[in-house]
Every structure is written in structure tokens, then in C-alpha cells.
Amino acid sequence: RAKSDGRGIVRVYDQEMDEAMQARRSLQAALRQAITRGELSVAYQPIVNLTSQHIIGAEALVRWRHPEHGFIPPAQFIPLAEECGLIEKIGTFVLRTACAEAASWPGDTSIAINLSPQQSNDTQLVHIIADILATTELPPDRLELEIVETTMLETGSPTEDVLWQLHRQGVKIVLDDFGTGYSSLSYLRRFPFSKVKIDRSFVCDLGYEKADSSIILAIIGIAETMNMQVTAEGVETQTQANLLRAYGCPQAQGFLFHEPMEGTELAKLLTAQQAGSERALPRVL
Ligand code: C2E
Ligand code: MG
Numbered sequence: 001r002a003k004s005d006g007r008g009i010v011r012v013y014d015q016e017m018d019e020a021m022q023a024r025r026s027l028q029a030a031l032r033q034a035i036t037r038g039e040l041s042v043a044y045q046p047i048v049n050l051t052s053q054h055i056i057g058a059e060a061l062v063r064w065r066h067p068e069h070g071f072i073p074p075a076q077f078i079p080l081a082e083e084c085g086l087i088e089k090i091g092t093f094v095l096r097t098a099c100a101e102a103a104s105w106p107g108d109t110s111i112a113i114n115l116s117p118q119q120s121n122d123t124q125l126v127h128i129i130a131d132i133l134a135t136t137e138l139p140p141d142r143l144e145l146e147i148v149e150t151t152m153l154e155t156g157s158p159t160e161d162v163l164w165q166l167h168r169q170g171v172k173i174v175l176d177d178f179g180t181g182y183s184s185l186s187y188l189r190r191f192p193f194s195k196v197k198i199d200r201s202f203v204c205d206l207g208y209e210k211a212d213s214s215i216i217l218a219i220i221g222i223a224e225t226m227n228m229q230v231t232a233e234g235v236e237t238q239t240q241a242n243l244l245r246a247y248g249c250p251q252a253q254g255f256l257f258h259e260p261m262e263g264t265e266l267a268k269l270l271t272a273q274q275a276g277s278e279r280a281l282p283r284v285l
């Protein structure tokens with residue numbers, strides 16, 4: 001009995017795996033054409049000063065509108081793009097689009113752009129970014145590149161050198177989703193980080209989980225000592241914002257303040273803010 005069941009199960013798994021693989025392949029094929037067909041765009045989520053609530057920067061978040069399936073979240077298609085070698089192309093598209101957009105923003109509003117490990121592992125990135133900064137005329141110190149902890153793990157990869165070169169060009173390097181990966185604290189010394197972003201998972205239970213408060217306080221403490229900025233991610237409630245402010249967290253990003261929006265919409269908010277209009281502020285205490 002067990003044997004015949006076993007064979008049956010194997011065949012079912014085979015078929016399911018086949019279907020999953022096919023679905024992935026067809027999505028990858030669609031993604032390959034997405035750029036040229038204009039299906040990719042960039043959304044911008046403001047990052048605010050937690051005290052004044054003024055917008056001090058924004059994070060660029062790639063969006064893909066599939067002709068049949070509608071919006072597909074980046075958490076789904078970025079890994080696909082990384083797997084099939086499309087990430088460089090998509091990454092460069094986001095860099096170019098977001099830097100051009102940000103160059104027109106008033107004041108010294110910064111633009112943060114996510115980098116996949118493959119992008120920073122390629123020495124070409126230094127040239128790509130130098131070219132984009134030159135053509136868009138965006139000042140290098142307004143560009144922030146967000147990397148995740150897994151990016152730093154490969155020893156002997158070009159990543160470390162690439163990030164230091166970018167740092168010397170005046171570009172800021174940011175450690176994203178801090179505390180969720182496997183990196184040791186010594187990476188904070190080895191890489192030229194200007195900022196760490198406290199992952200949403202530590203923010204979401206603030207006020208209920210004592211440990212999360214301790215972790216956040218520790219991150220803020222380390223960042224202060226090392227002269228790094230801090231942004232808390234995924235702030236959704238007033239309680240979270242109040243606690244973060246009480247802990248001395250200088251910056252925040254989250255649905256409580258602003259959701260990701262189109263570039264034109266953000267430009268309007270920034271212009272209103274520049275003019276001193278209260279309309280630019282989210283209704284948060
Ligand atoms: P991330 O870099 O940590 O970006 C923040 C994510 O949190 C965004 O999701 C944003 O919409 C979401 N978020 C912001 N505020 C809140 C909040 O208050 N509550 C909740 N629940 N979520 C919030 P999104 O746009 O779906 O992006 C997910 C991830 O995909 C990003 O995480 C980043 O790792 C990756 N990603 C997005 N755009 C790019 C890109 O251009 N290149 C690369 N390599 N990765 C990207
Ligand atoms: Mg990010």
C-alpha cells in the first residue's frame with residue numbers, strides 16, 4: 001500500500017513542481033519585456049523627521065503592472081529578476097528614473113534606492129551611478145543606496161570595495177531591514193554606512209513586546225555612537241510613533257505618515273512644504 005501511495009505522491013509533486021516552474025518561467029518572460037513595454041514604474045514613499053514631520057527624503061519602490069495580472073508586488077518579482085539575470089536592467093531603470101525625479105525636488109530632499117546583492121557585487125555599478133549622477137545632475141549626497149544584510153555576507157566579493165568607492169563619491173550607503181539578517185555587528189564598522197533602517201518587524205509590536213523596545217533602543221544607541229542616522233520602518237500607529245519619538249528615533253517611514261505615491265504627487269507635497277503650508281503635513285501628533 002505504502003509503495004503504491006508513494007509513487008502516486010511523487011507523481012503529484014512532479015506535476016505541481018512542473019506547474020510552479022512553468023508559472024515562474026512565464027512570469028520571467030513577461031518581466032523581460034516589462035521595461036520596454038513601459039509596465040515598470042517607480043513609487044516614492046516619504047521619510048519624515050519624527051519631530052517636525054517634515055518630509056526629508058523618499059524611498060523609491062519599483063512597481064510592475066502586468067497587462068493581465070495587474071500589480072505584482074516587488075517581493076514576488078524581484079527574486080525572479082535576481083534569479084534570471086534581469087535585476088541589473090531593472091535596477092538601473094529604477095536608479096535612472098528615481099534620480100531624474102529627485103533632481104527636480106526642492107531643498108535637499110534625499111532619494112533612497114534599494115540595491116540587490118548582484119548590483120553591488122558588480123564593479124560596473126560605480127560607473128553606472130557616476131553616469132546617472134552626471135546626466136541627472138543630482139548631487140551625490142542626496143542619493144542613498146539601501147542594501148540588506150545578506151549583501152554583505154559573501155567574503156571576497158567586490159561588494160565591499162564597490163560600496164567604499166561609492167562612499168568616496170559622496171553617495172550614502174544605508175543598511176536596510178536591520179536586525180533581520182545574519183550579519184554581525186562588526187559589519188557596521190567594516191562598511192561605510194551613513195544610516196540604518198530599523199526593520200518593520202521590530203516596530204509592529206511596539207508597546208506590546210518589551211524586547212522590541214530594548215532592541216530599538218540598542219539600535220538607536222549604536223547608531224548615535226557611530227554617527228549614523230536611523231529610520232524606523234513600517235510605522236502604522238500613533239502609539240508606535242510616540243514611543244519611537246520618546247526613544248529618540250530621529251526619522252520614520254510608514255503608512256501612518258505617507259503611503260508610497262507617484263513622483264508628481266510627492267513633488268506637490270514638497271513644494272507645499274517648501275512654501276510653509278500646513279497641508280504638506282500628515283495629521284499625526
Ligand atoms: P523595503 O526596502 O524594506 O521597503 C519597504 C516596504 O515596506 C515597501 O514595500 C513599502 O511599501 C512597505 N511599507 C512602507 N510602510 C509600511 C507600513 O507602514 N506598513 C507596512 N505593512 N508596510 C509598509 P514594497 O514596495 O512592497 O517593497 C517590498 C520590498 O521589495 C522592499 O522592502 C525591497 O526589499 C524590495 N524592493 C522594492 N523596490 C525595489 C527595487 O527597486 N529594487 C530592489 N532590489 N528591491 C526593491
Ligand atoms: Mg528599502
Ligand code: MG
Binds near residue numbers: 176177197199233
Ligand atoms: Mg526596509
Ligand code: MG
Binds near residue numbers: 199233
Ligand atoms: Mg523591510
